[in-house]
Amino acid sequence: MLDPLQLLIEYARFPSISADPAYRxxxxxxxxxxxxxxxxxxxxxxxxxxxxxxIILAERGGDRAWPHVIIYGHxxxxxxxxxxxxxxxxxxxxxxxxxxYARGTADNKGPQAVQFAAxxxxxxxxxxxxxxxxxxxxxxEEIGSPSFGEFLKKHRDRLRExxxxxxxxxxxxxxxxxxxxxxxxxxxxxxxxxxxxxxDLHSGIHGxxxxxxxxxxxxxxxxxxxxxxxxxxxxxxxxxxxxxxxxRDELAKYPYTLDDYRQFLGVSQxxxxxxxxxxxxxxxxxxxxxxxxxxGYQGEGSKTVIPSKAFAKITMxxxxxxxxxxxxxxxxxxxxxxCPAGIKMEFSMKEGGSPYAxxxxxxxxxxxxxxxxxxRAFAAADAAITECFGKKPLYLRxxxxxxxxxxIKQQTGLDSLMIGLFTPEDNLHAPDESFSLDIxxxxxxxxxxxxxxxxxx
Amino acid sequence: MLDPLQLLIEYARFPSISADPAYRxxxxxxxxxxxxxxxxxxxxxxxxxxxxxxIILAERGGDRAWPHVIIYGHxxxxxxxxxxxxxxxxxxxxxxxxxxYARGTADNKGPQAVQFAAxxxxxxxxxxxxxxxxxxxxxxEEIGSPSFGEFLKKHRDRLRExxxxxxxxxxxxxxxxxxxxxxxxxxxxxxxxxxxxxxDLHSGIHGxxxxxxxxxxxxxxxxxxxxxxxxxxxxxxxxxxxxxxxxRDELAKYPYTLDDYRQFLGVSQxxxxxxxxxxxxxxxxxxxxxxxxxxGYQGEGSKTVIPSKAFAKITMxxxxxxxxxxxxxxxxxxxxxxCPAGIKMEFSMKEGGSPYAxxxxxxxxxxxxxxxxxxRAFAAADAAITECFGKKPLYLRxxxxxxxxxxIKQQTGLDSLMIGLFTPEDNLHAPDESFSLDIxxxxxxxxxxxxxxxxxx
Numbered sequence: 001m002l003d004p005l006q007l008l009i010e011y012a013r014f015p016s017i018s019a020d021p022a023y024r025x026x027x028x029x030x031x032x033x034x035x036x037x038x039x040x041x042x043x044x045x046x047x048x049x050x051x052x053x054x055i056i057l058a059e060r061g062g063d064r065a066w067p068h069v070i071i072y073g074h075x076x077x078x079x080x081x082x083x084x085x086x087x088x089x090x091x092x093x094x095x096x097x098x099x100x101y102a103r104g105t106a107d108n109k110g111p112q113a114v115q116f117a118a119x120x121x122x123x124x125x126x127x128x129x130x131x132x133x134x135x136x137x138x139x140x141e142e143i144g145s146p147s148f149g150e151f152l153k154k155h156r157d158r159l160r161e162x163x164x165x166x167x168x169x170x171x172x173x174x175x176x177x178x179x180x181x182x183x184x185x186x187x188x189x190x191x192x193x194x195x196x197x198x199x200d201l202h203s204g205i206h207g208x209x210x211x212x213x214x215x216x217x218x219x220x221x222x223x224x225x226x227x228x229x230x231x232x233x234x235x236x237x238x239x240x241x242x243x244x245x246x247x248r249d250e251l252a253k254y255p256y257t258l259d260d261y262r263q264f265l266g267v268s269q270x271x272x273x274x275x276x277x278x279x280x281x282x283x284x285x286x287x288x289x290x291x292x293x294x295x296g297y298q299g300e301g302s303k304t305v306i307p308s309k310a311f312a313k314i315t316m317x318x319x320x321x322x323x324x325x326x327x328x329x330x331x332x333x334x335x336x337x338x339c340p341a342g343i344k345m346e347f348s349m350k351e352g353g354s355p356y357a358x359x360x361x362x363x364x365x366x367x368x369x370x371x372x373x374x375x376r377a378f379a380a381a382d383a384a385i386t387e388c389f390g391k392k393p394l395y396l397r398x399x400x401x402x403x404x405x406x407x408i409k410q411q412t413g414l415d416s417l418m419i420g421l422f423t424p425e426d427n428l429h430a431p432d433e434s435f436s437l438d439i440x441x442x443x444x445x446x447x448x449x450x451x452x453x454x455x456x457x
Numbered sequence: 458m459l460d461p462l463q464l465l466i467e468y469a470r471f472p473s474i475s476a477d478p479a480y481r482x483x484x485x486x487x488x489x490x491x492x493x494x495x496x497x498x499x500x501x502x503x504x505x506x507x508x509x510x511x512i513i514l515a516e517r518g519g520d521r522a523w524p525h526v527i528i529y530g531h532x533x534x535x536x537x538x539x540x541x542x543x544x545x546x547x548x549x550x551x552x553x554x555x556x557x558y559a560r561g562t563a564d565n566k567g568p569q570a571v572q573f574a575a576x577x578x579x580x581x582x583x584x585x586x587x588x589x590x591x592x593x594x595x596x597x598e599e600i601g602s603p604s605f606g607e608f609l610k611k612h613r614d615r616l617r618e619x620x621x622x623x624x625x626x627x628x629x630x631x632x633x634x635x636x637x638x639x640x641x642x643x644x645x646x647x648x649x650x651x652x653x654x655x656x657d658l659h660s661g662i663h664g665x666x667x668x669x670x671x672x673x674x675x676x677x678x679x680x681x682x683x684x685x686x687x688x689x690x691x692x693x694x695x696x697x698x699x700x701x702x703x704x705r706d707e708l709a710k711y712p713y714t715l716d717d718y719r720q721f722l723g724v725s726q727x728x729x730x731x732x733x734x735x736x737x738x739x740x741x742x743x744x745x746x747x748x749x750x751x752x753g754y755q756g757e758g759s760k761t762v763i764p765s766k767a768f769a770k771i772t773m774x775x776x777x778x779x780x781x782x783x784x785x786x787x788x789x790x791x792x793x794x795x796c797p798a799g800i801k802m803e804f805s806m807k808e809g810g811s812p813y814a815x816x817x818x819x820x821x822x823x824x825x826x827x828x829x830x831x832x833r834a835f836a837a838a839d840a841a842i843t844e845c846f847g848k849k850p851l852y853l854r855x856x857x858x859x860x861x862x863x864x865i866k867q868q869t870g871l872d873s874l875m876i877g878l879f880t881p882e883d884n885l886h887a888p889d890e891s892f893s894l895d896i897x898x899x900x901x902x903x904x905x906x907x908x909x910x911x912x913x914x
Contacts, residue, residue: 020756202887205739209739211728219675225676272666287665289672291753291761292671293750293751301476303599399663
């Protein structure tokens, strides 16, 4: 027996922050740890080099007649800062109440611990389980999977042999109501750097003569939203598809009021583009957000300087049928067009991913040609969740992005079954990230049933 | 003989950064060093405690019939960051070419080295020089002199006994053309912090539901300038007085073309409010500048977060007859008025100072009641500069602020004779600050002549 909590504690100790080159060792540690687990489960493990952090590709089951599932996950995590906001250190996992606290416990090491432990249990019962499994665990998810496109091109034919992808890198409202995620927002963006004067200048001696790059940055960034909250980039909404009625109906069953949500966020009021409630906006609407802005004096007190440079890290969440490359180009073009004279503008590129949507079996708009293994997987997941969590799952699109899911669909035609195992309480991407021990246990039971349900026979 | 270069090297080694509480020791070191020099020169030295960094008050000459001059300076310096932009470390003074490089060499330790060395020379020649001198050297100039108002209230009567203030904390275009500064811009401002959600949030899961505080900050900051470059705060320009014709005439003699200035700044074009050239704008016009803006992820790469908080450090340079308190209140009121719903706004206070102007003797608008010692001081300075620098000084207002000069005028009626000893090449408030060794030498000669000229005769 593999104890999922023990496994998760060990796995979460590695500071596998993909955004920061200082954490190569933490990434290697997490990667090796996951490889070790898979080897013990009898998988043939390959570590595929990429331009940055290698991808784990691990396989079992050689019979080509068996159903074949790709289980996707990622061993990298978000940066842990601001470090001073953590109750206990980000990479020292500790149980408080019915939760395990550490960076990456929910996103995505906890769900992987669920999958590993479920698989261990099923293979213990039946070492010859008639199911082909390919684990695909990447190390660049939190930075937009820049190497994945290249990897996919190279291994497309091999991955195409599978019937579907299964993953748990999406959310559910709480430990009693699991969501099967039917869509993901896409993600794209860029970092823009503005340069004004050749060096930082005294704001007394030179103030009034030149455009302060921080002022230029604020004016540019402020121009990216209209007063009603919509993104103010020409063409941005052109390809947005409205959700189907059954999607709105499912959302209406969501066990969470707008007021619950507002209180959870800790804001006095929402701010949404017209036509969406807050719960709809995060699923069905696209966004443009500033993830980081900086320039000039950042320390305590004051320094009367006009800085030479200022930057903004901007990302956009996209919905069907927006295309990542198209939208990124629109943003860059818009910024260039609005860049004031006297300011130099530079971009750092960022890979992204287009949005993804799948329609489960039995809906008015389910495609007639949906492969039988996909339909069977959704049915098996529905039954397993209903039994192990005590309630039928909801079928909802989610606001987050797993950019590679859209890429896999485009390149291999494979759909994804996404079982949401983290919840809003888990503080993803924020201080005090944690994972529910209840979900950990029920998740293992669910995945064990699902794997058996997927197997041939 | 006191060697001014040796003195400056020793003085500049102390990292006396007033903005950052981590540098208390550096401040104490610089303060004790200045006190030591003054004691050796025979001054009776007092260290006056304040709420933050003590003020040095040192006196010589007891005869109340002698002329009495206050020599002002400051032993604190600006922060040294960005540290990686310095050619050699900021607090390891080193001579390259005809310059000494270190933080504070120009602002304000070099000019003080000039004053100390000149005084040493004059007192060596005539230990009984019939001149009362009070050195007033503060340690909070670079953070807006927050303790000075209180100090002034307490010591007003004592300072009022003097005839004028002499200082060198202003600029000249180069080592051949010295400026006697006839006006200073005022300085006021605030730091505004915006809070949106209670904690940093995942921009995928929650993006679209709430106002990102960075977006709110950009929109607020962008609202503070009109498209023509004027400050967009109602009432901001109400008290601005246009410069006299003789001031524009003096500026026309400035040995520096607009194109020189543009190239010095390293910008492709200027950005000035209507009605001013760039050289006029920095002297005669008020400004609003962002000295630092930050929020969200500041590290390498990306982090898809909606931050909980964002801040902006804003300062404004004021011209006669704007009042610091009035303008600061206008800014705060404007920001509060424009603050969007769902965002909490907090201010940290910042002391400032109103602008200052003095009219030299012999101008059409020179006040009829200008005290004779003031007129004599300006004449002595004019003669000393003309002889030692080889050229008559120019009489110009300057863009920088020495907020306490206006306060001294208000509280004691004393005018200030400001001899500009730093130049644009000195990189004040920026990396690679330096001080010209030519100005150091000529400055000592000039101050020696001035002190003798000021003495009772």
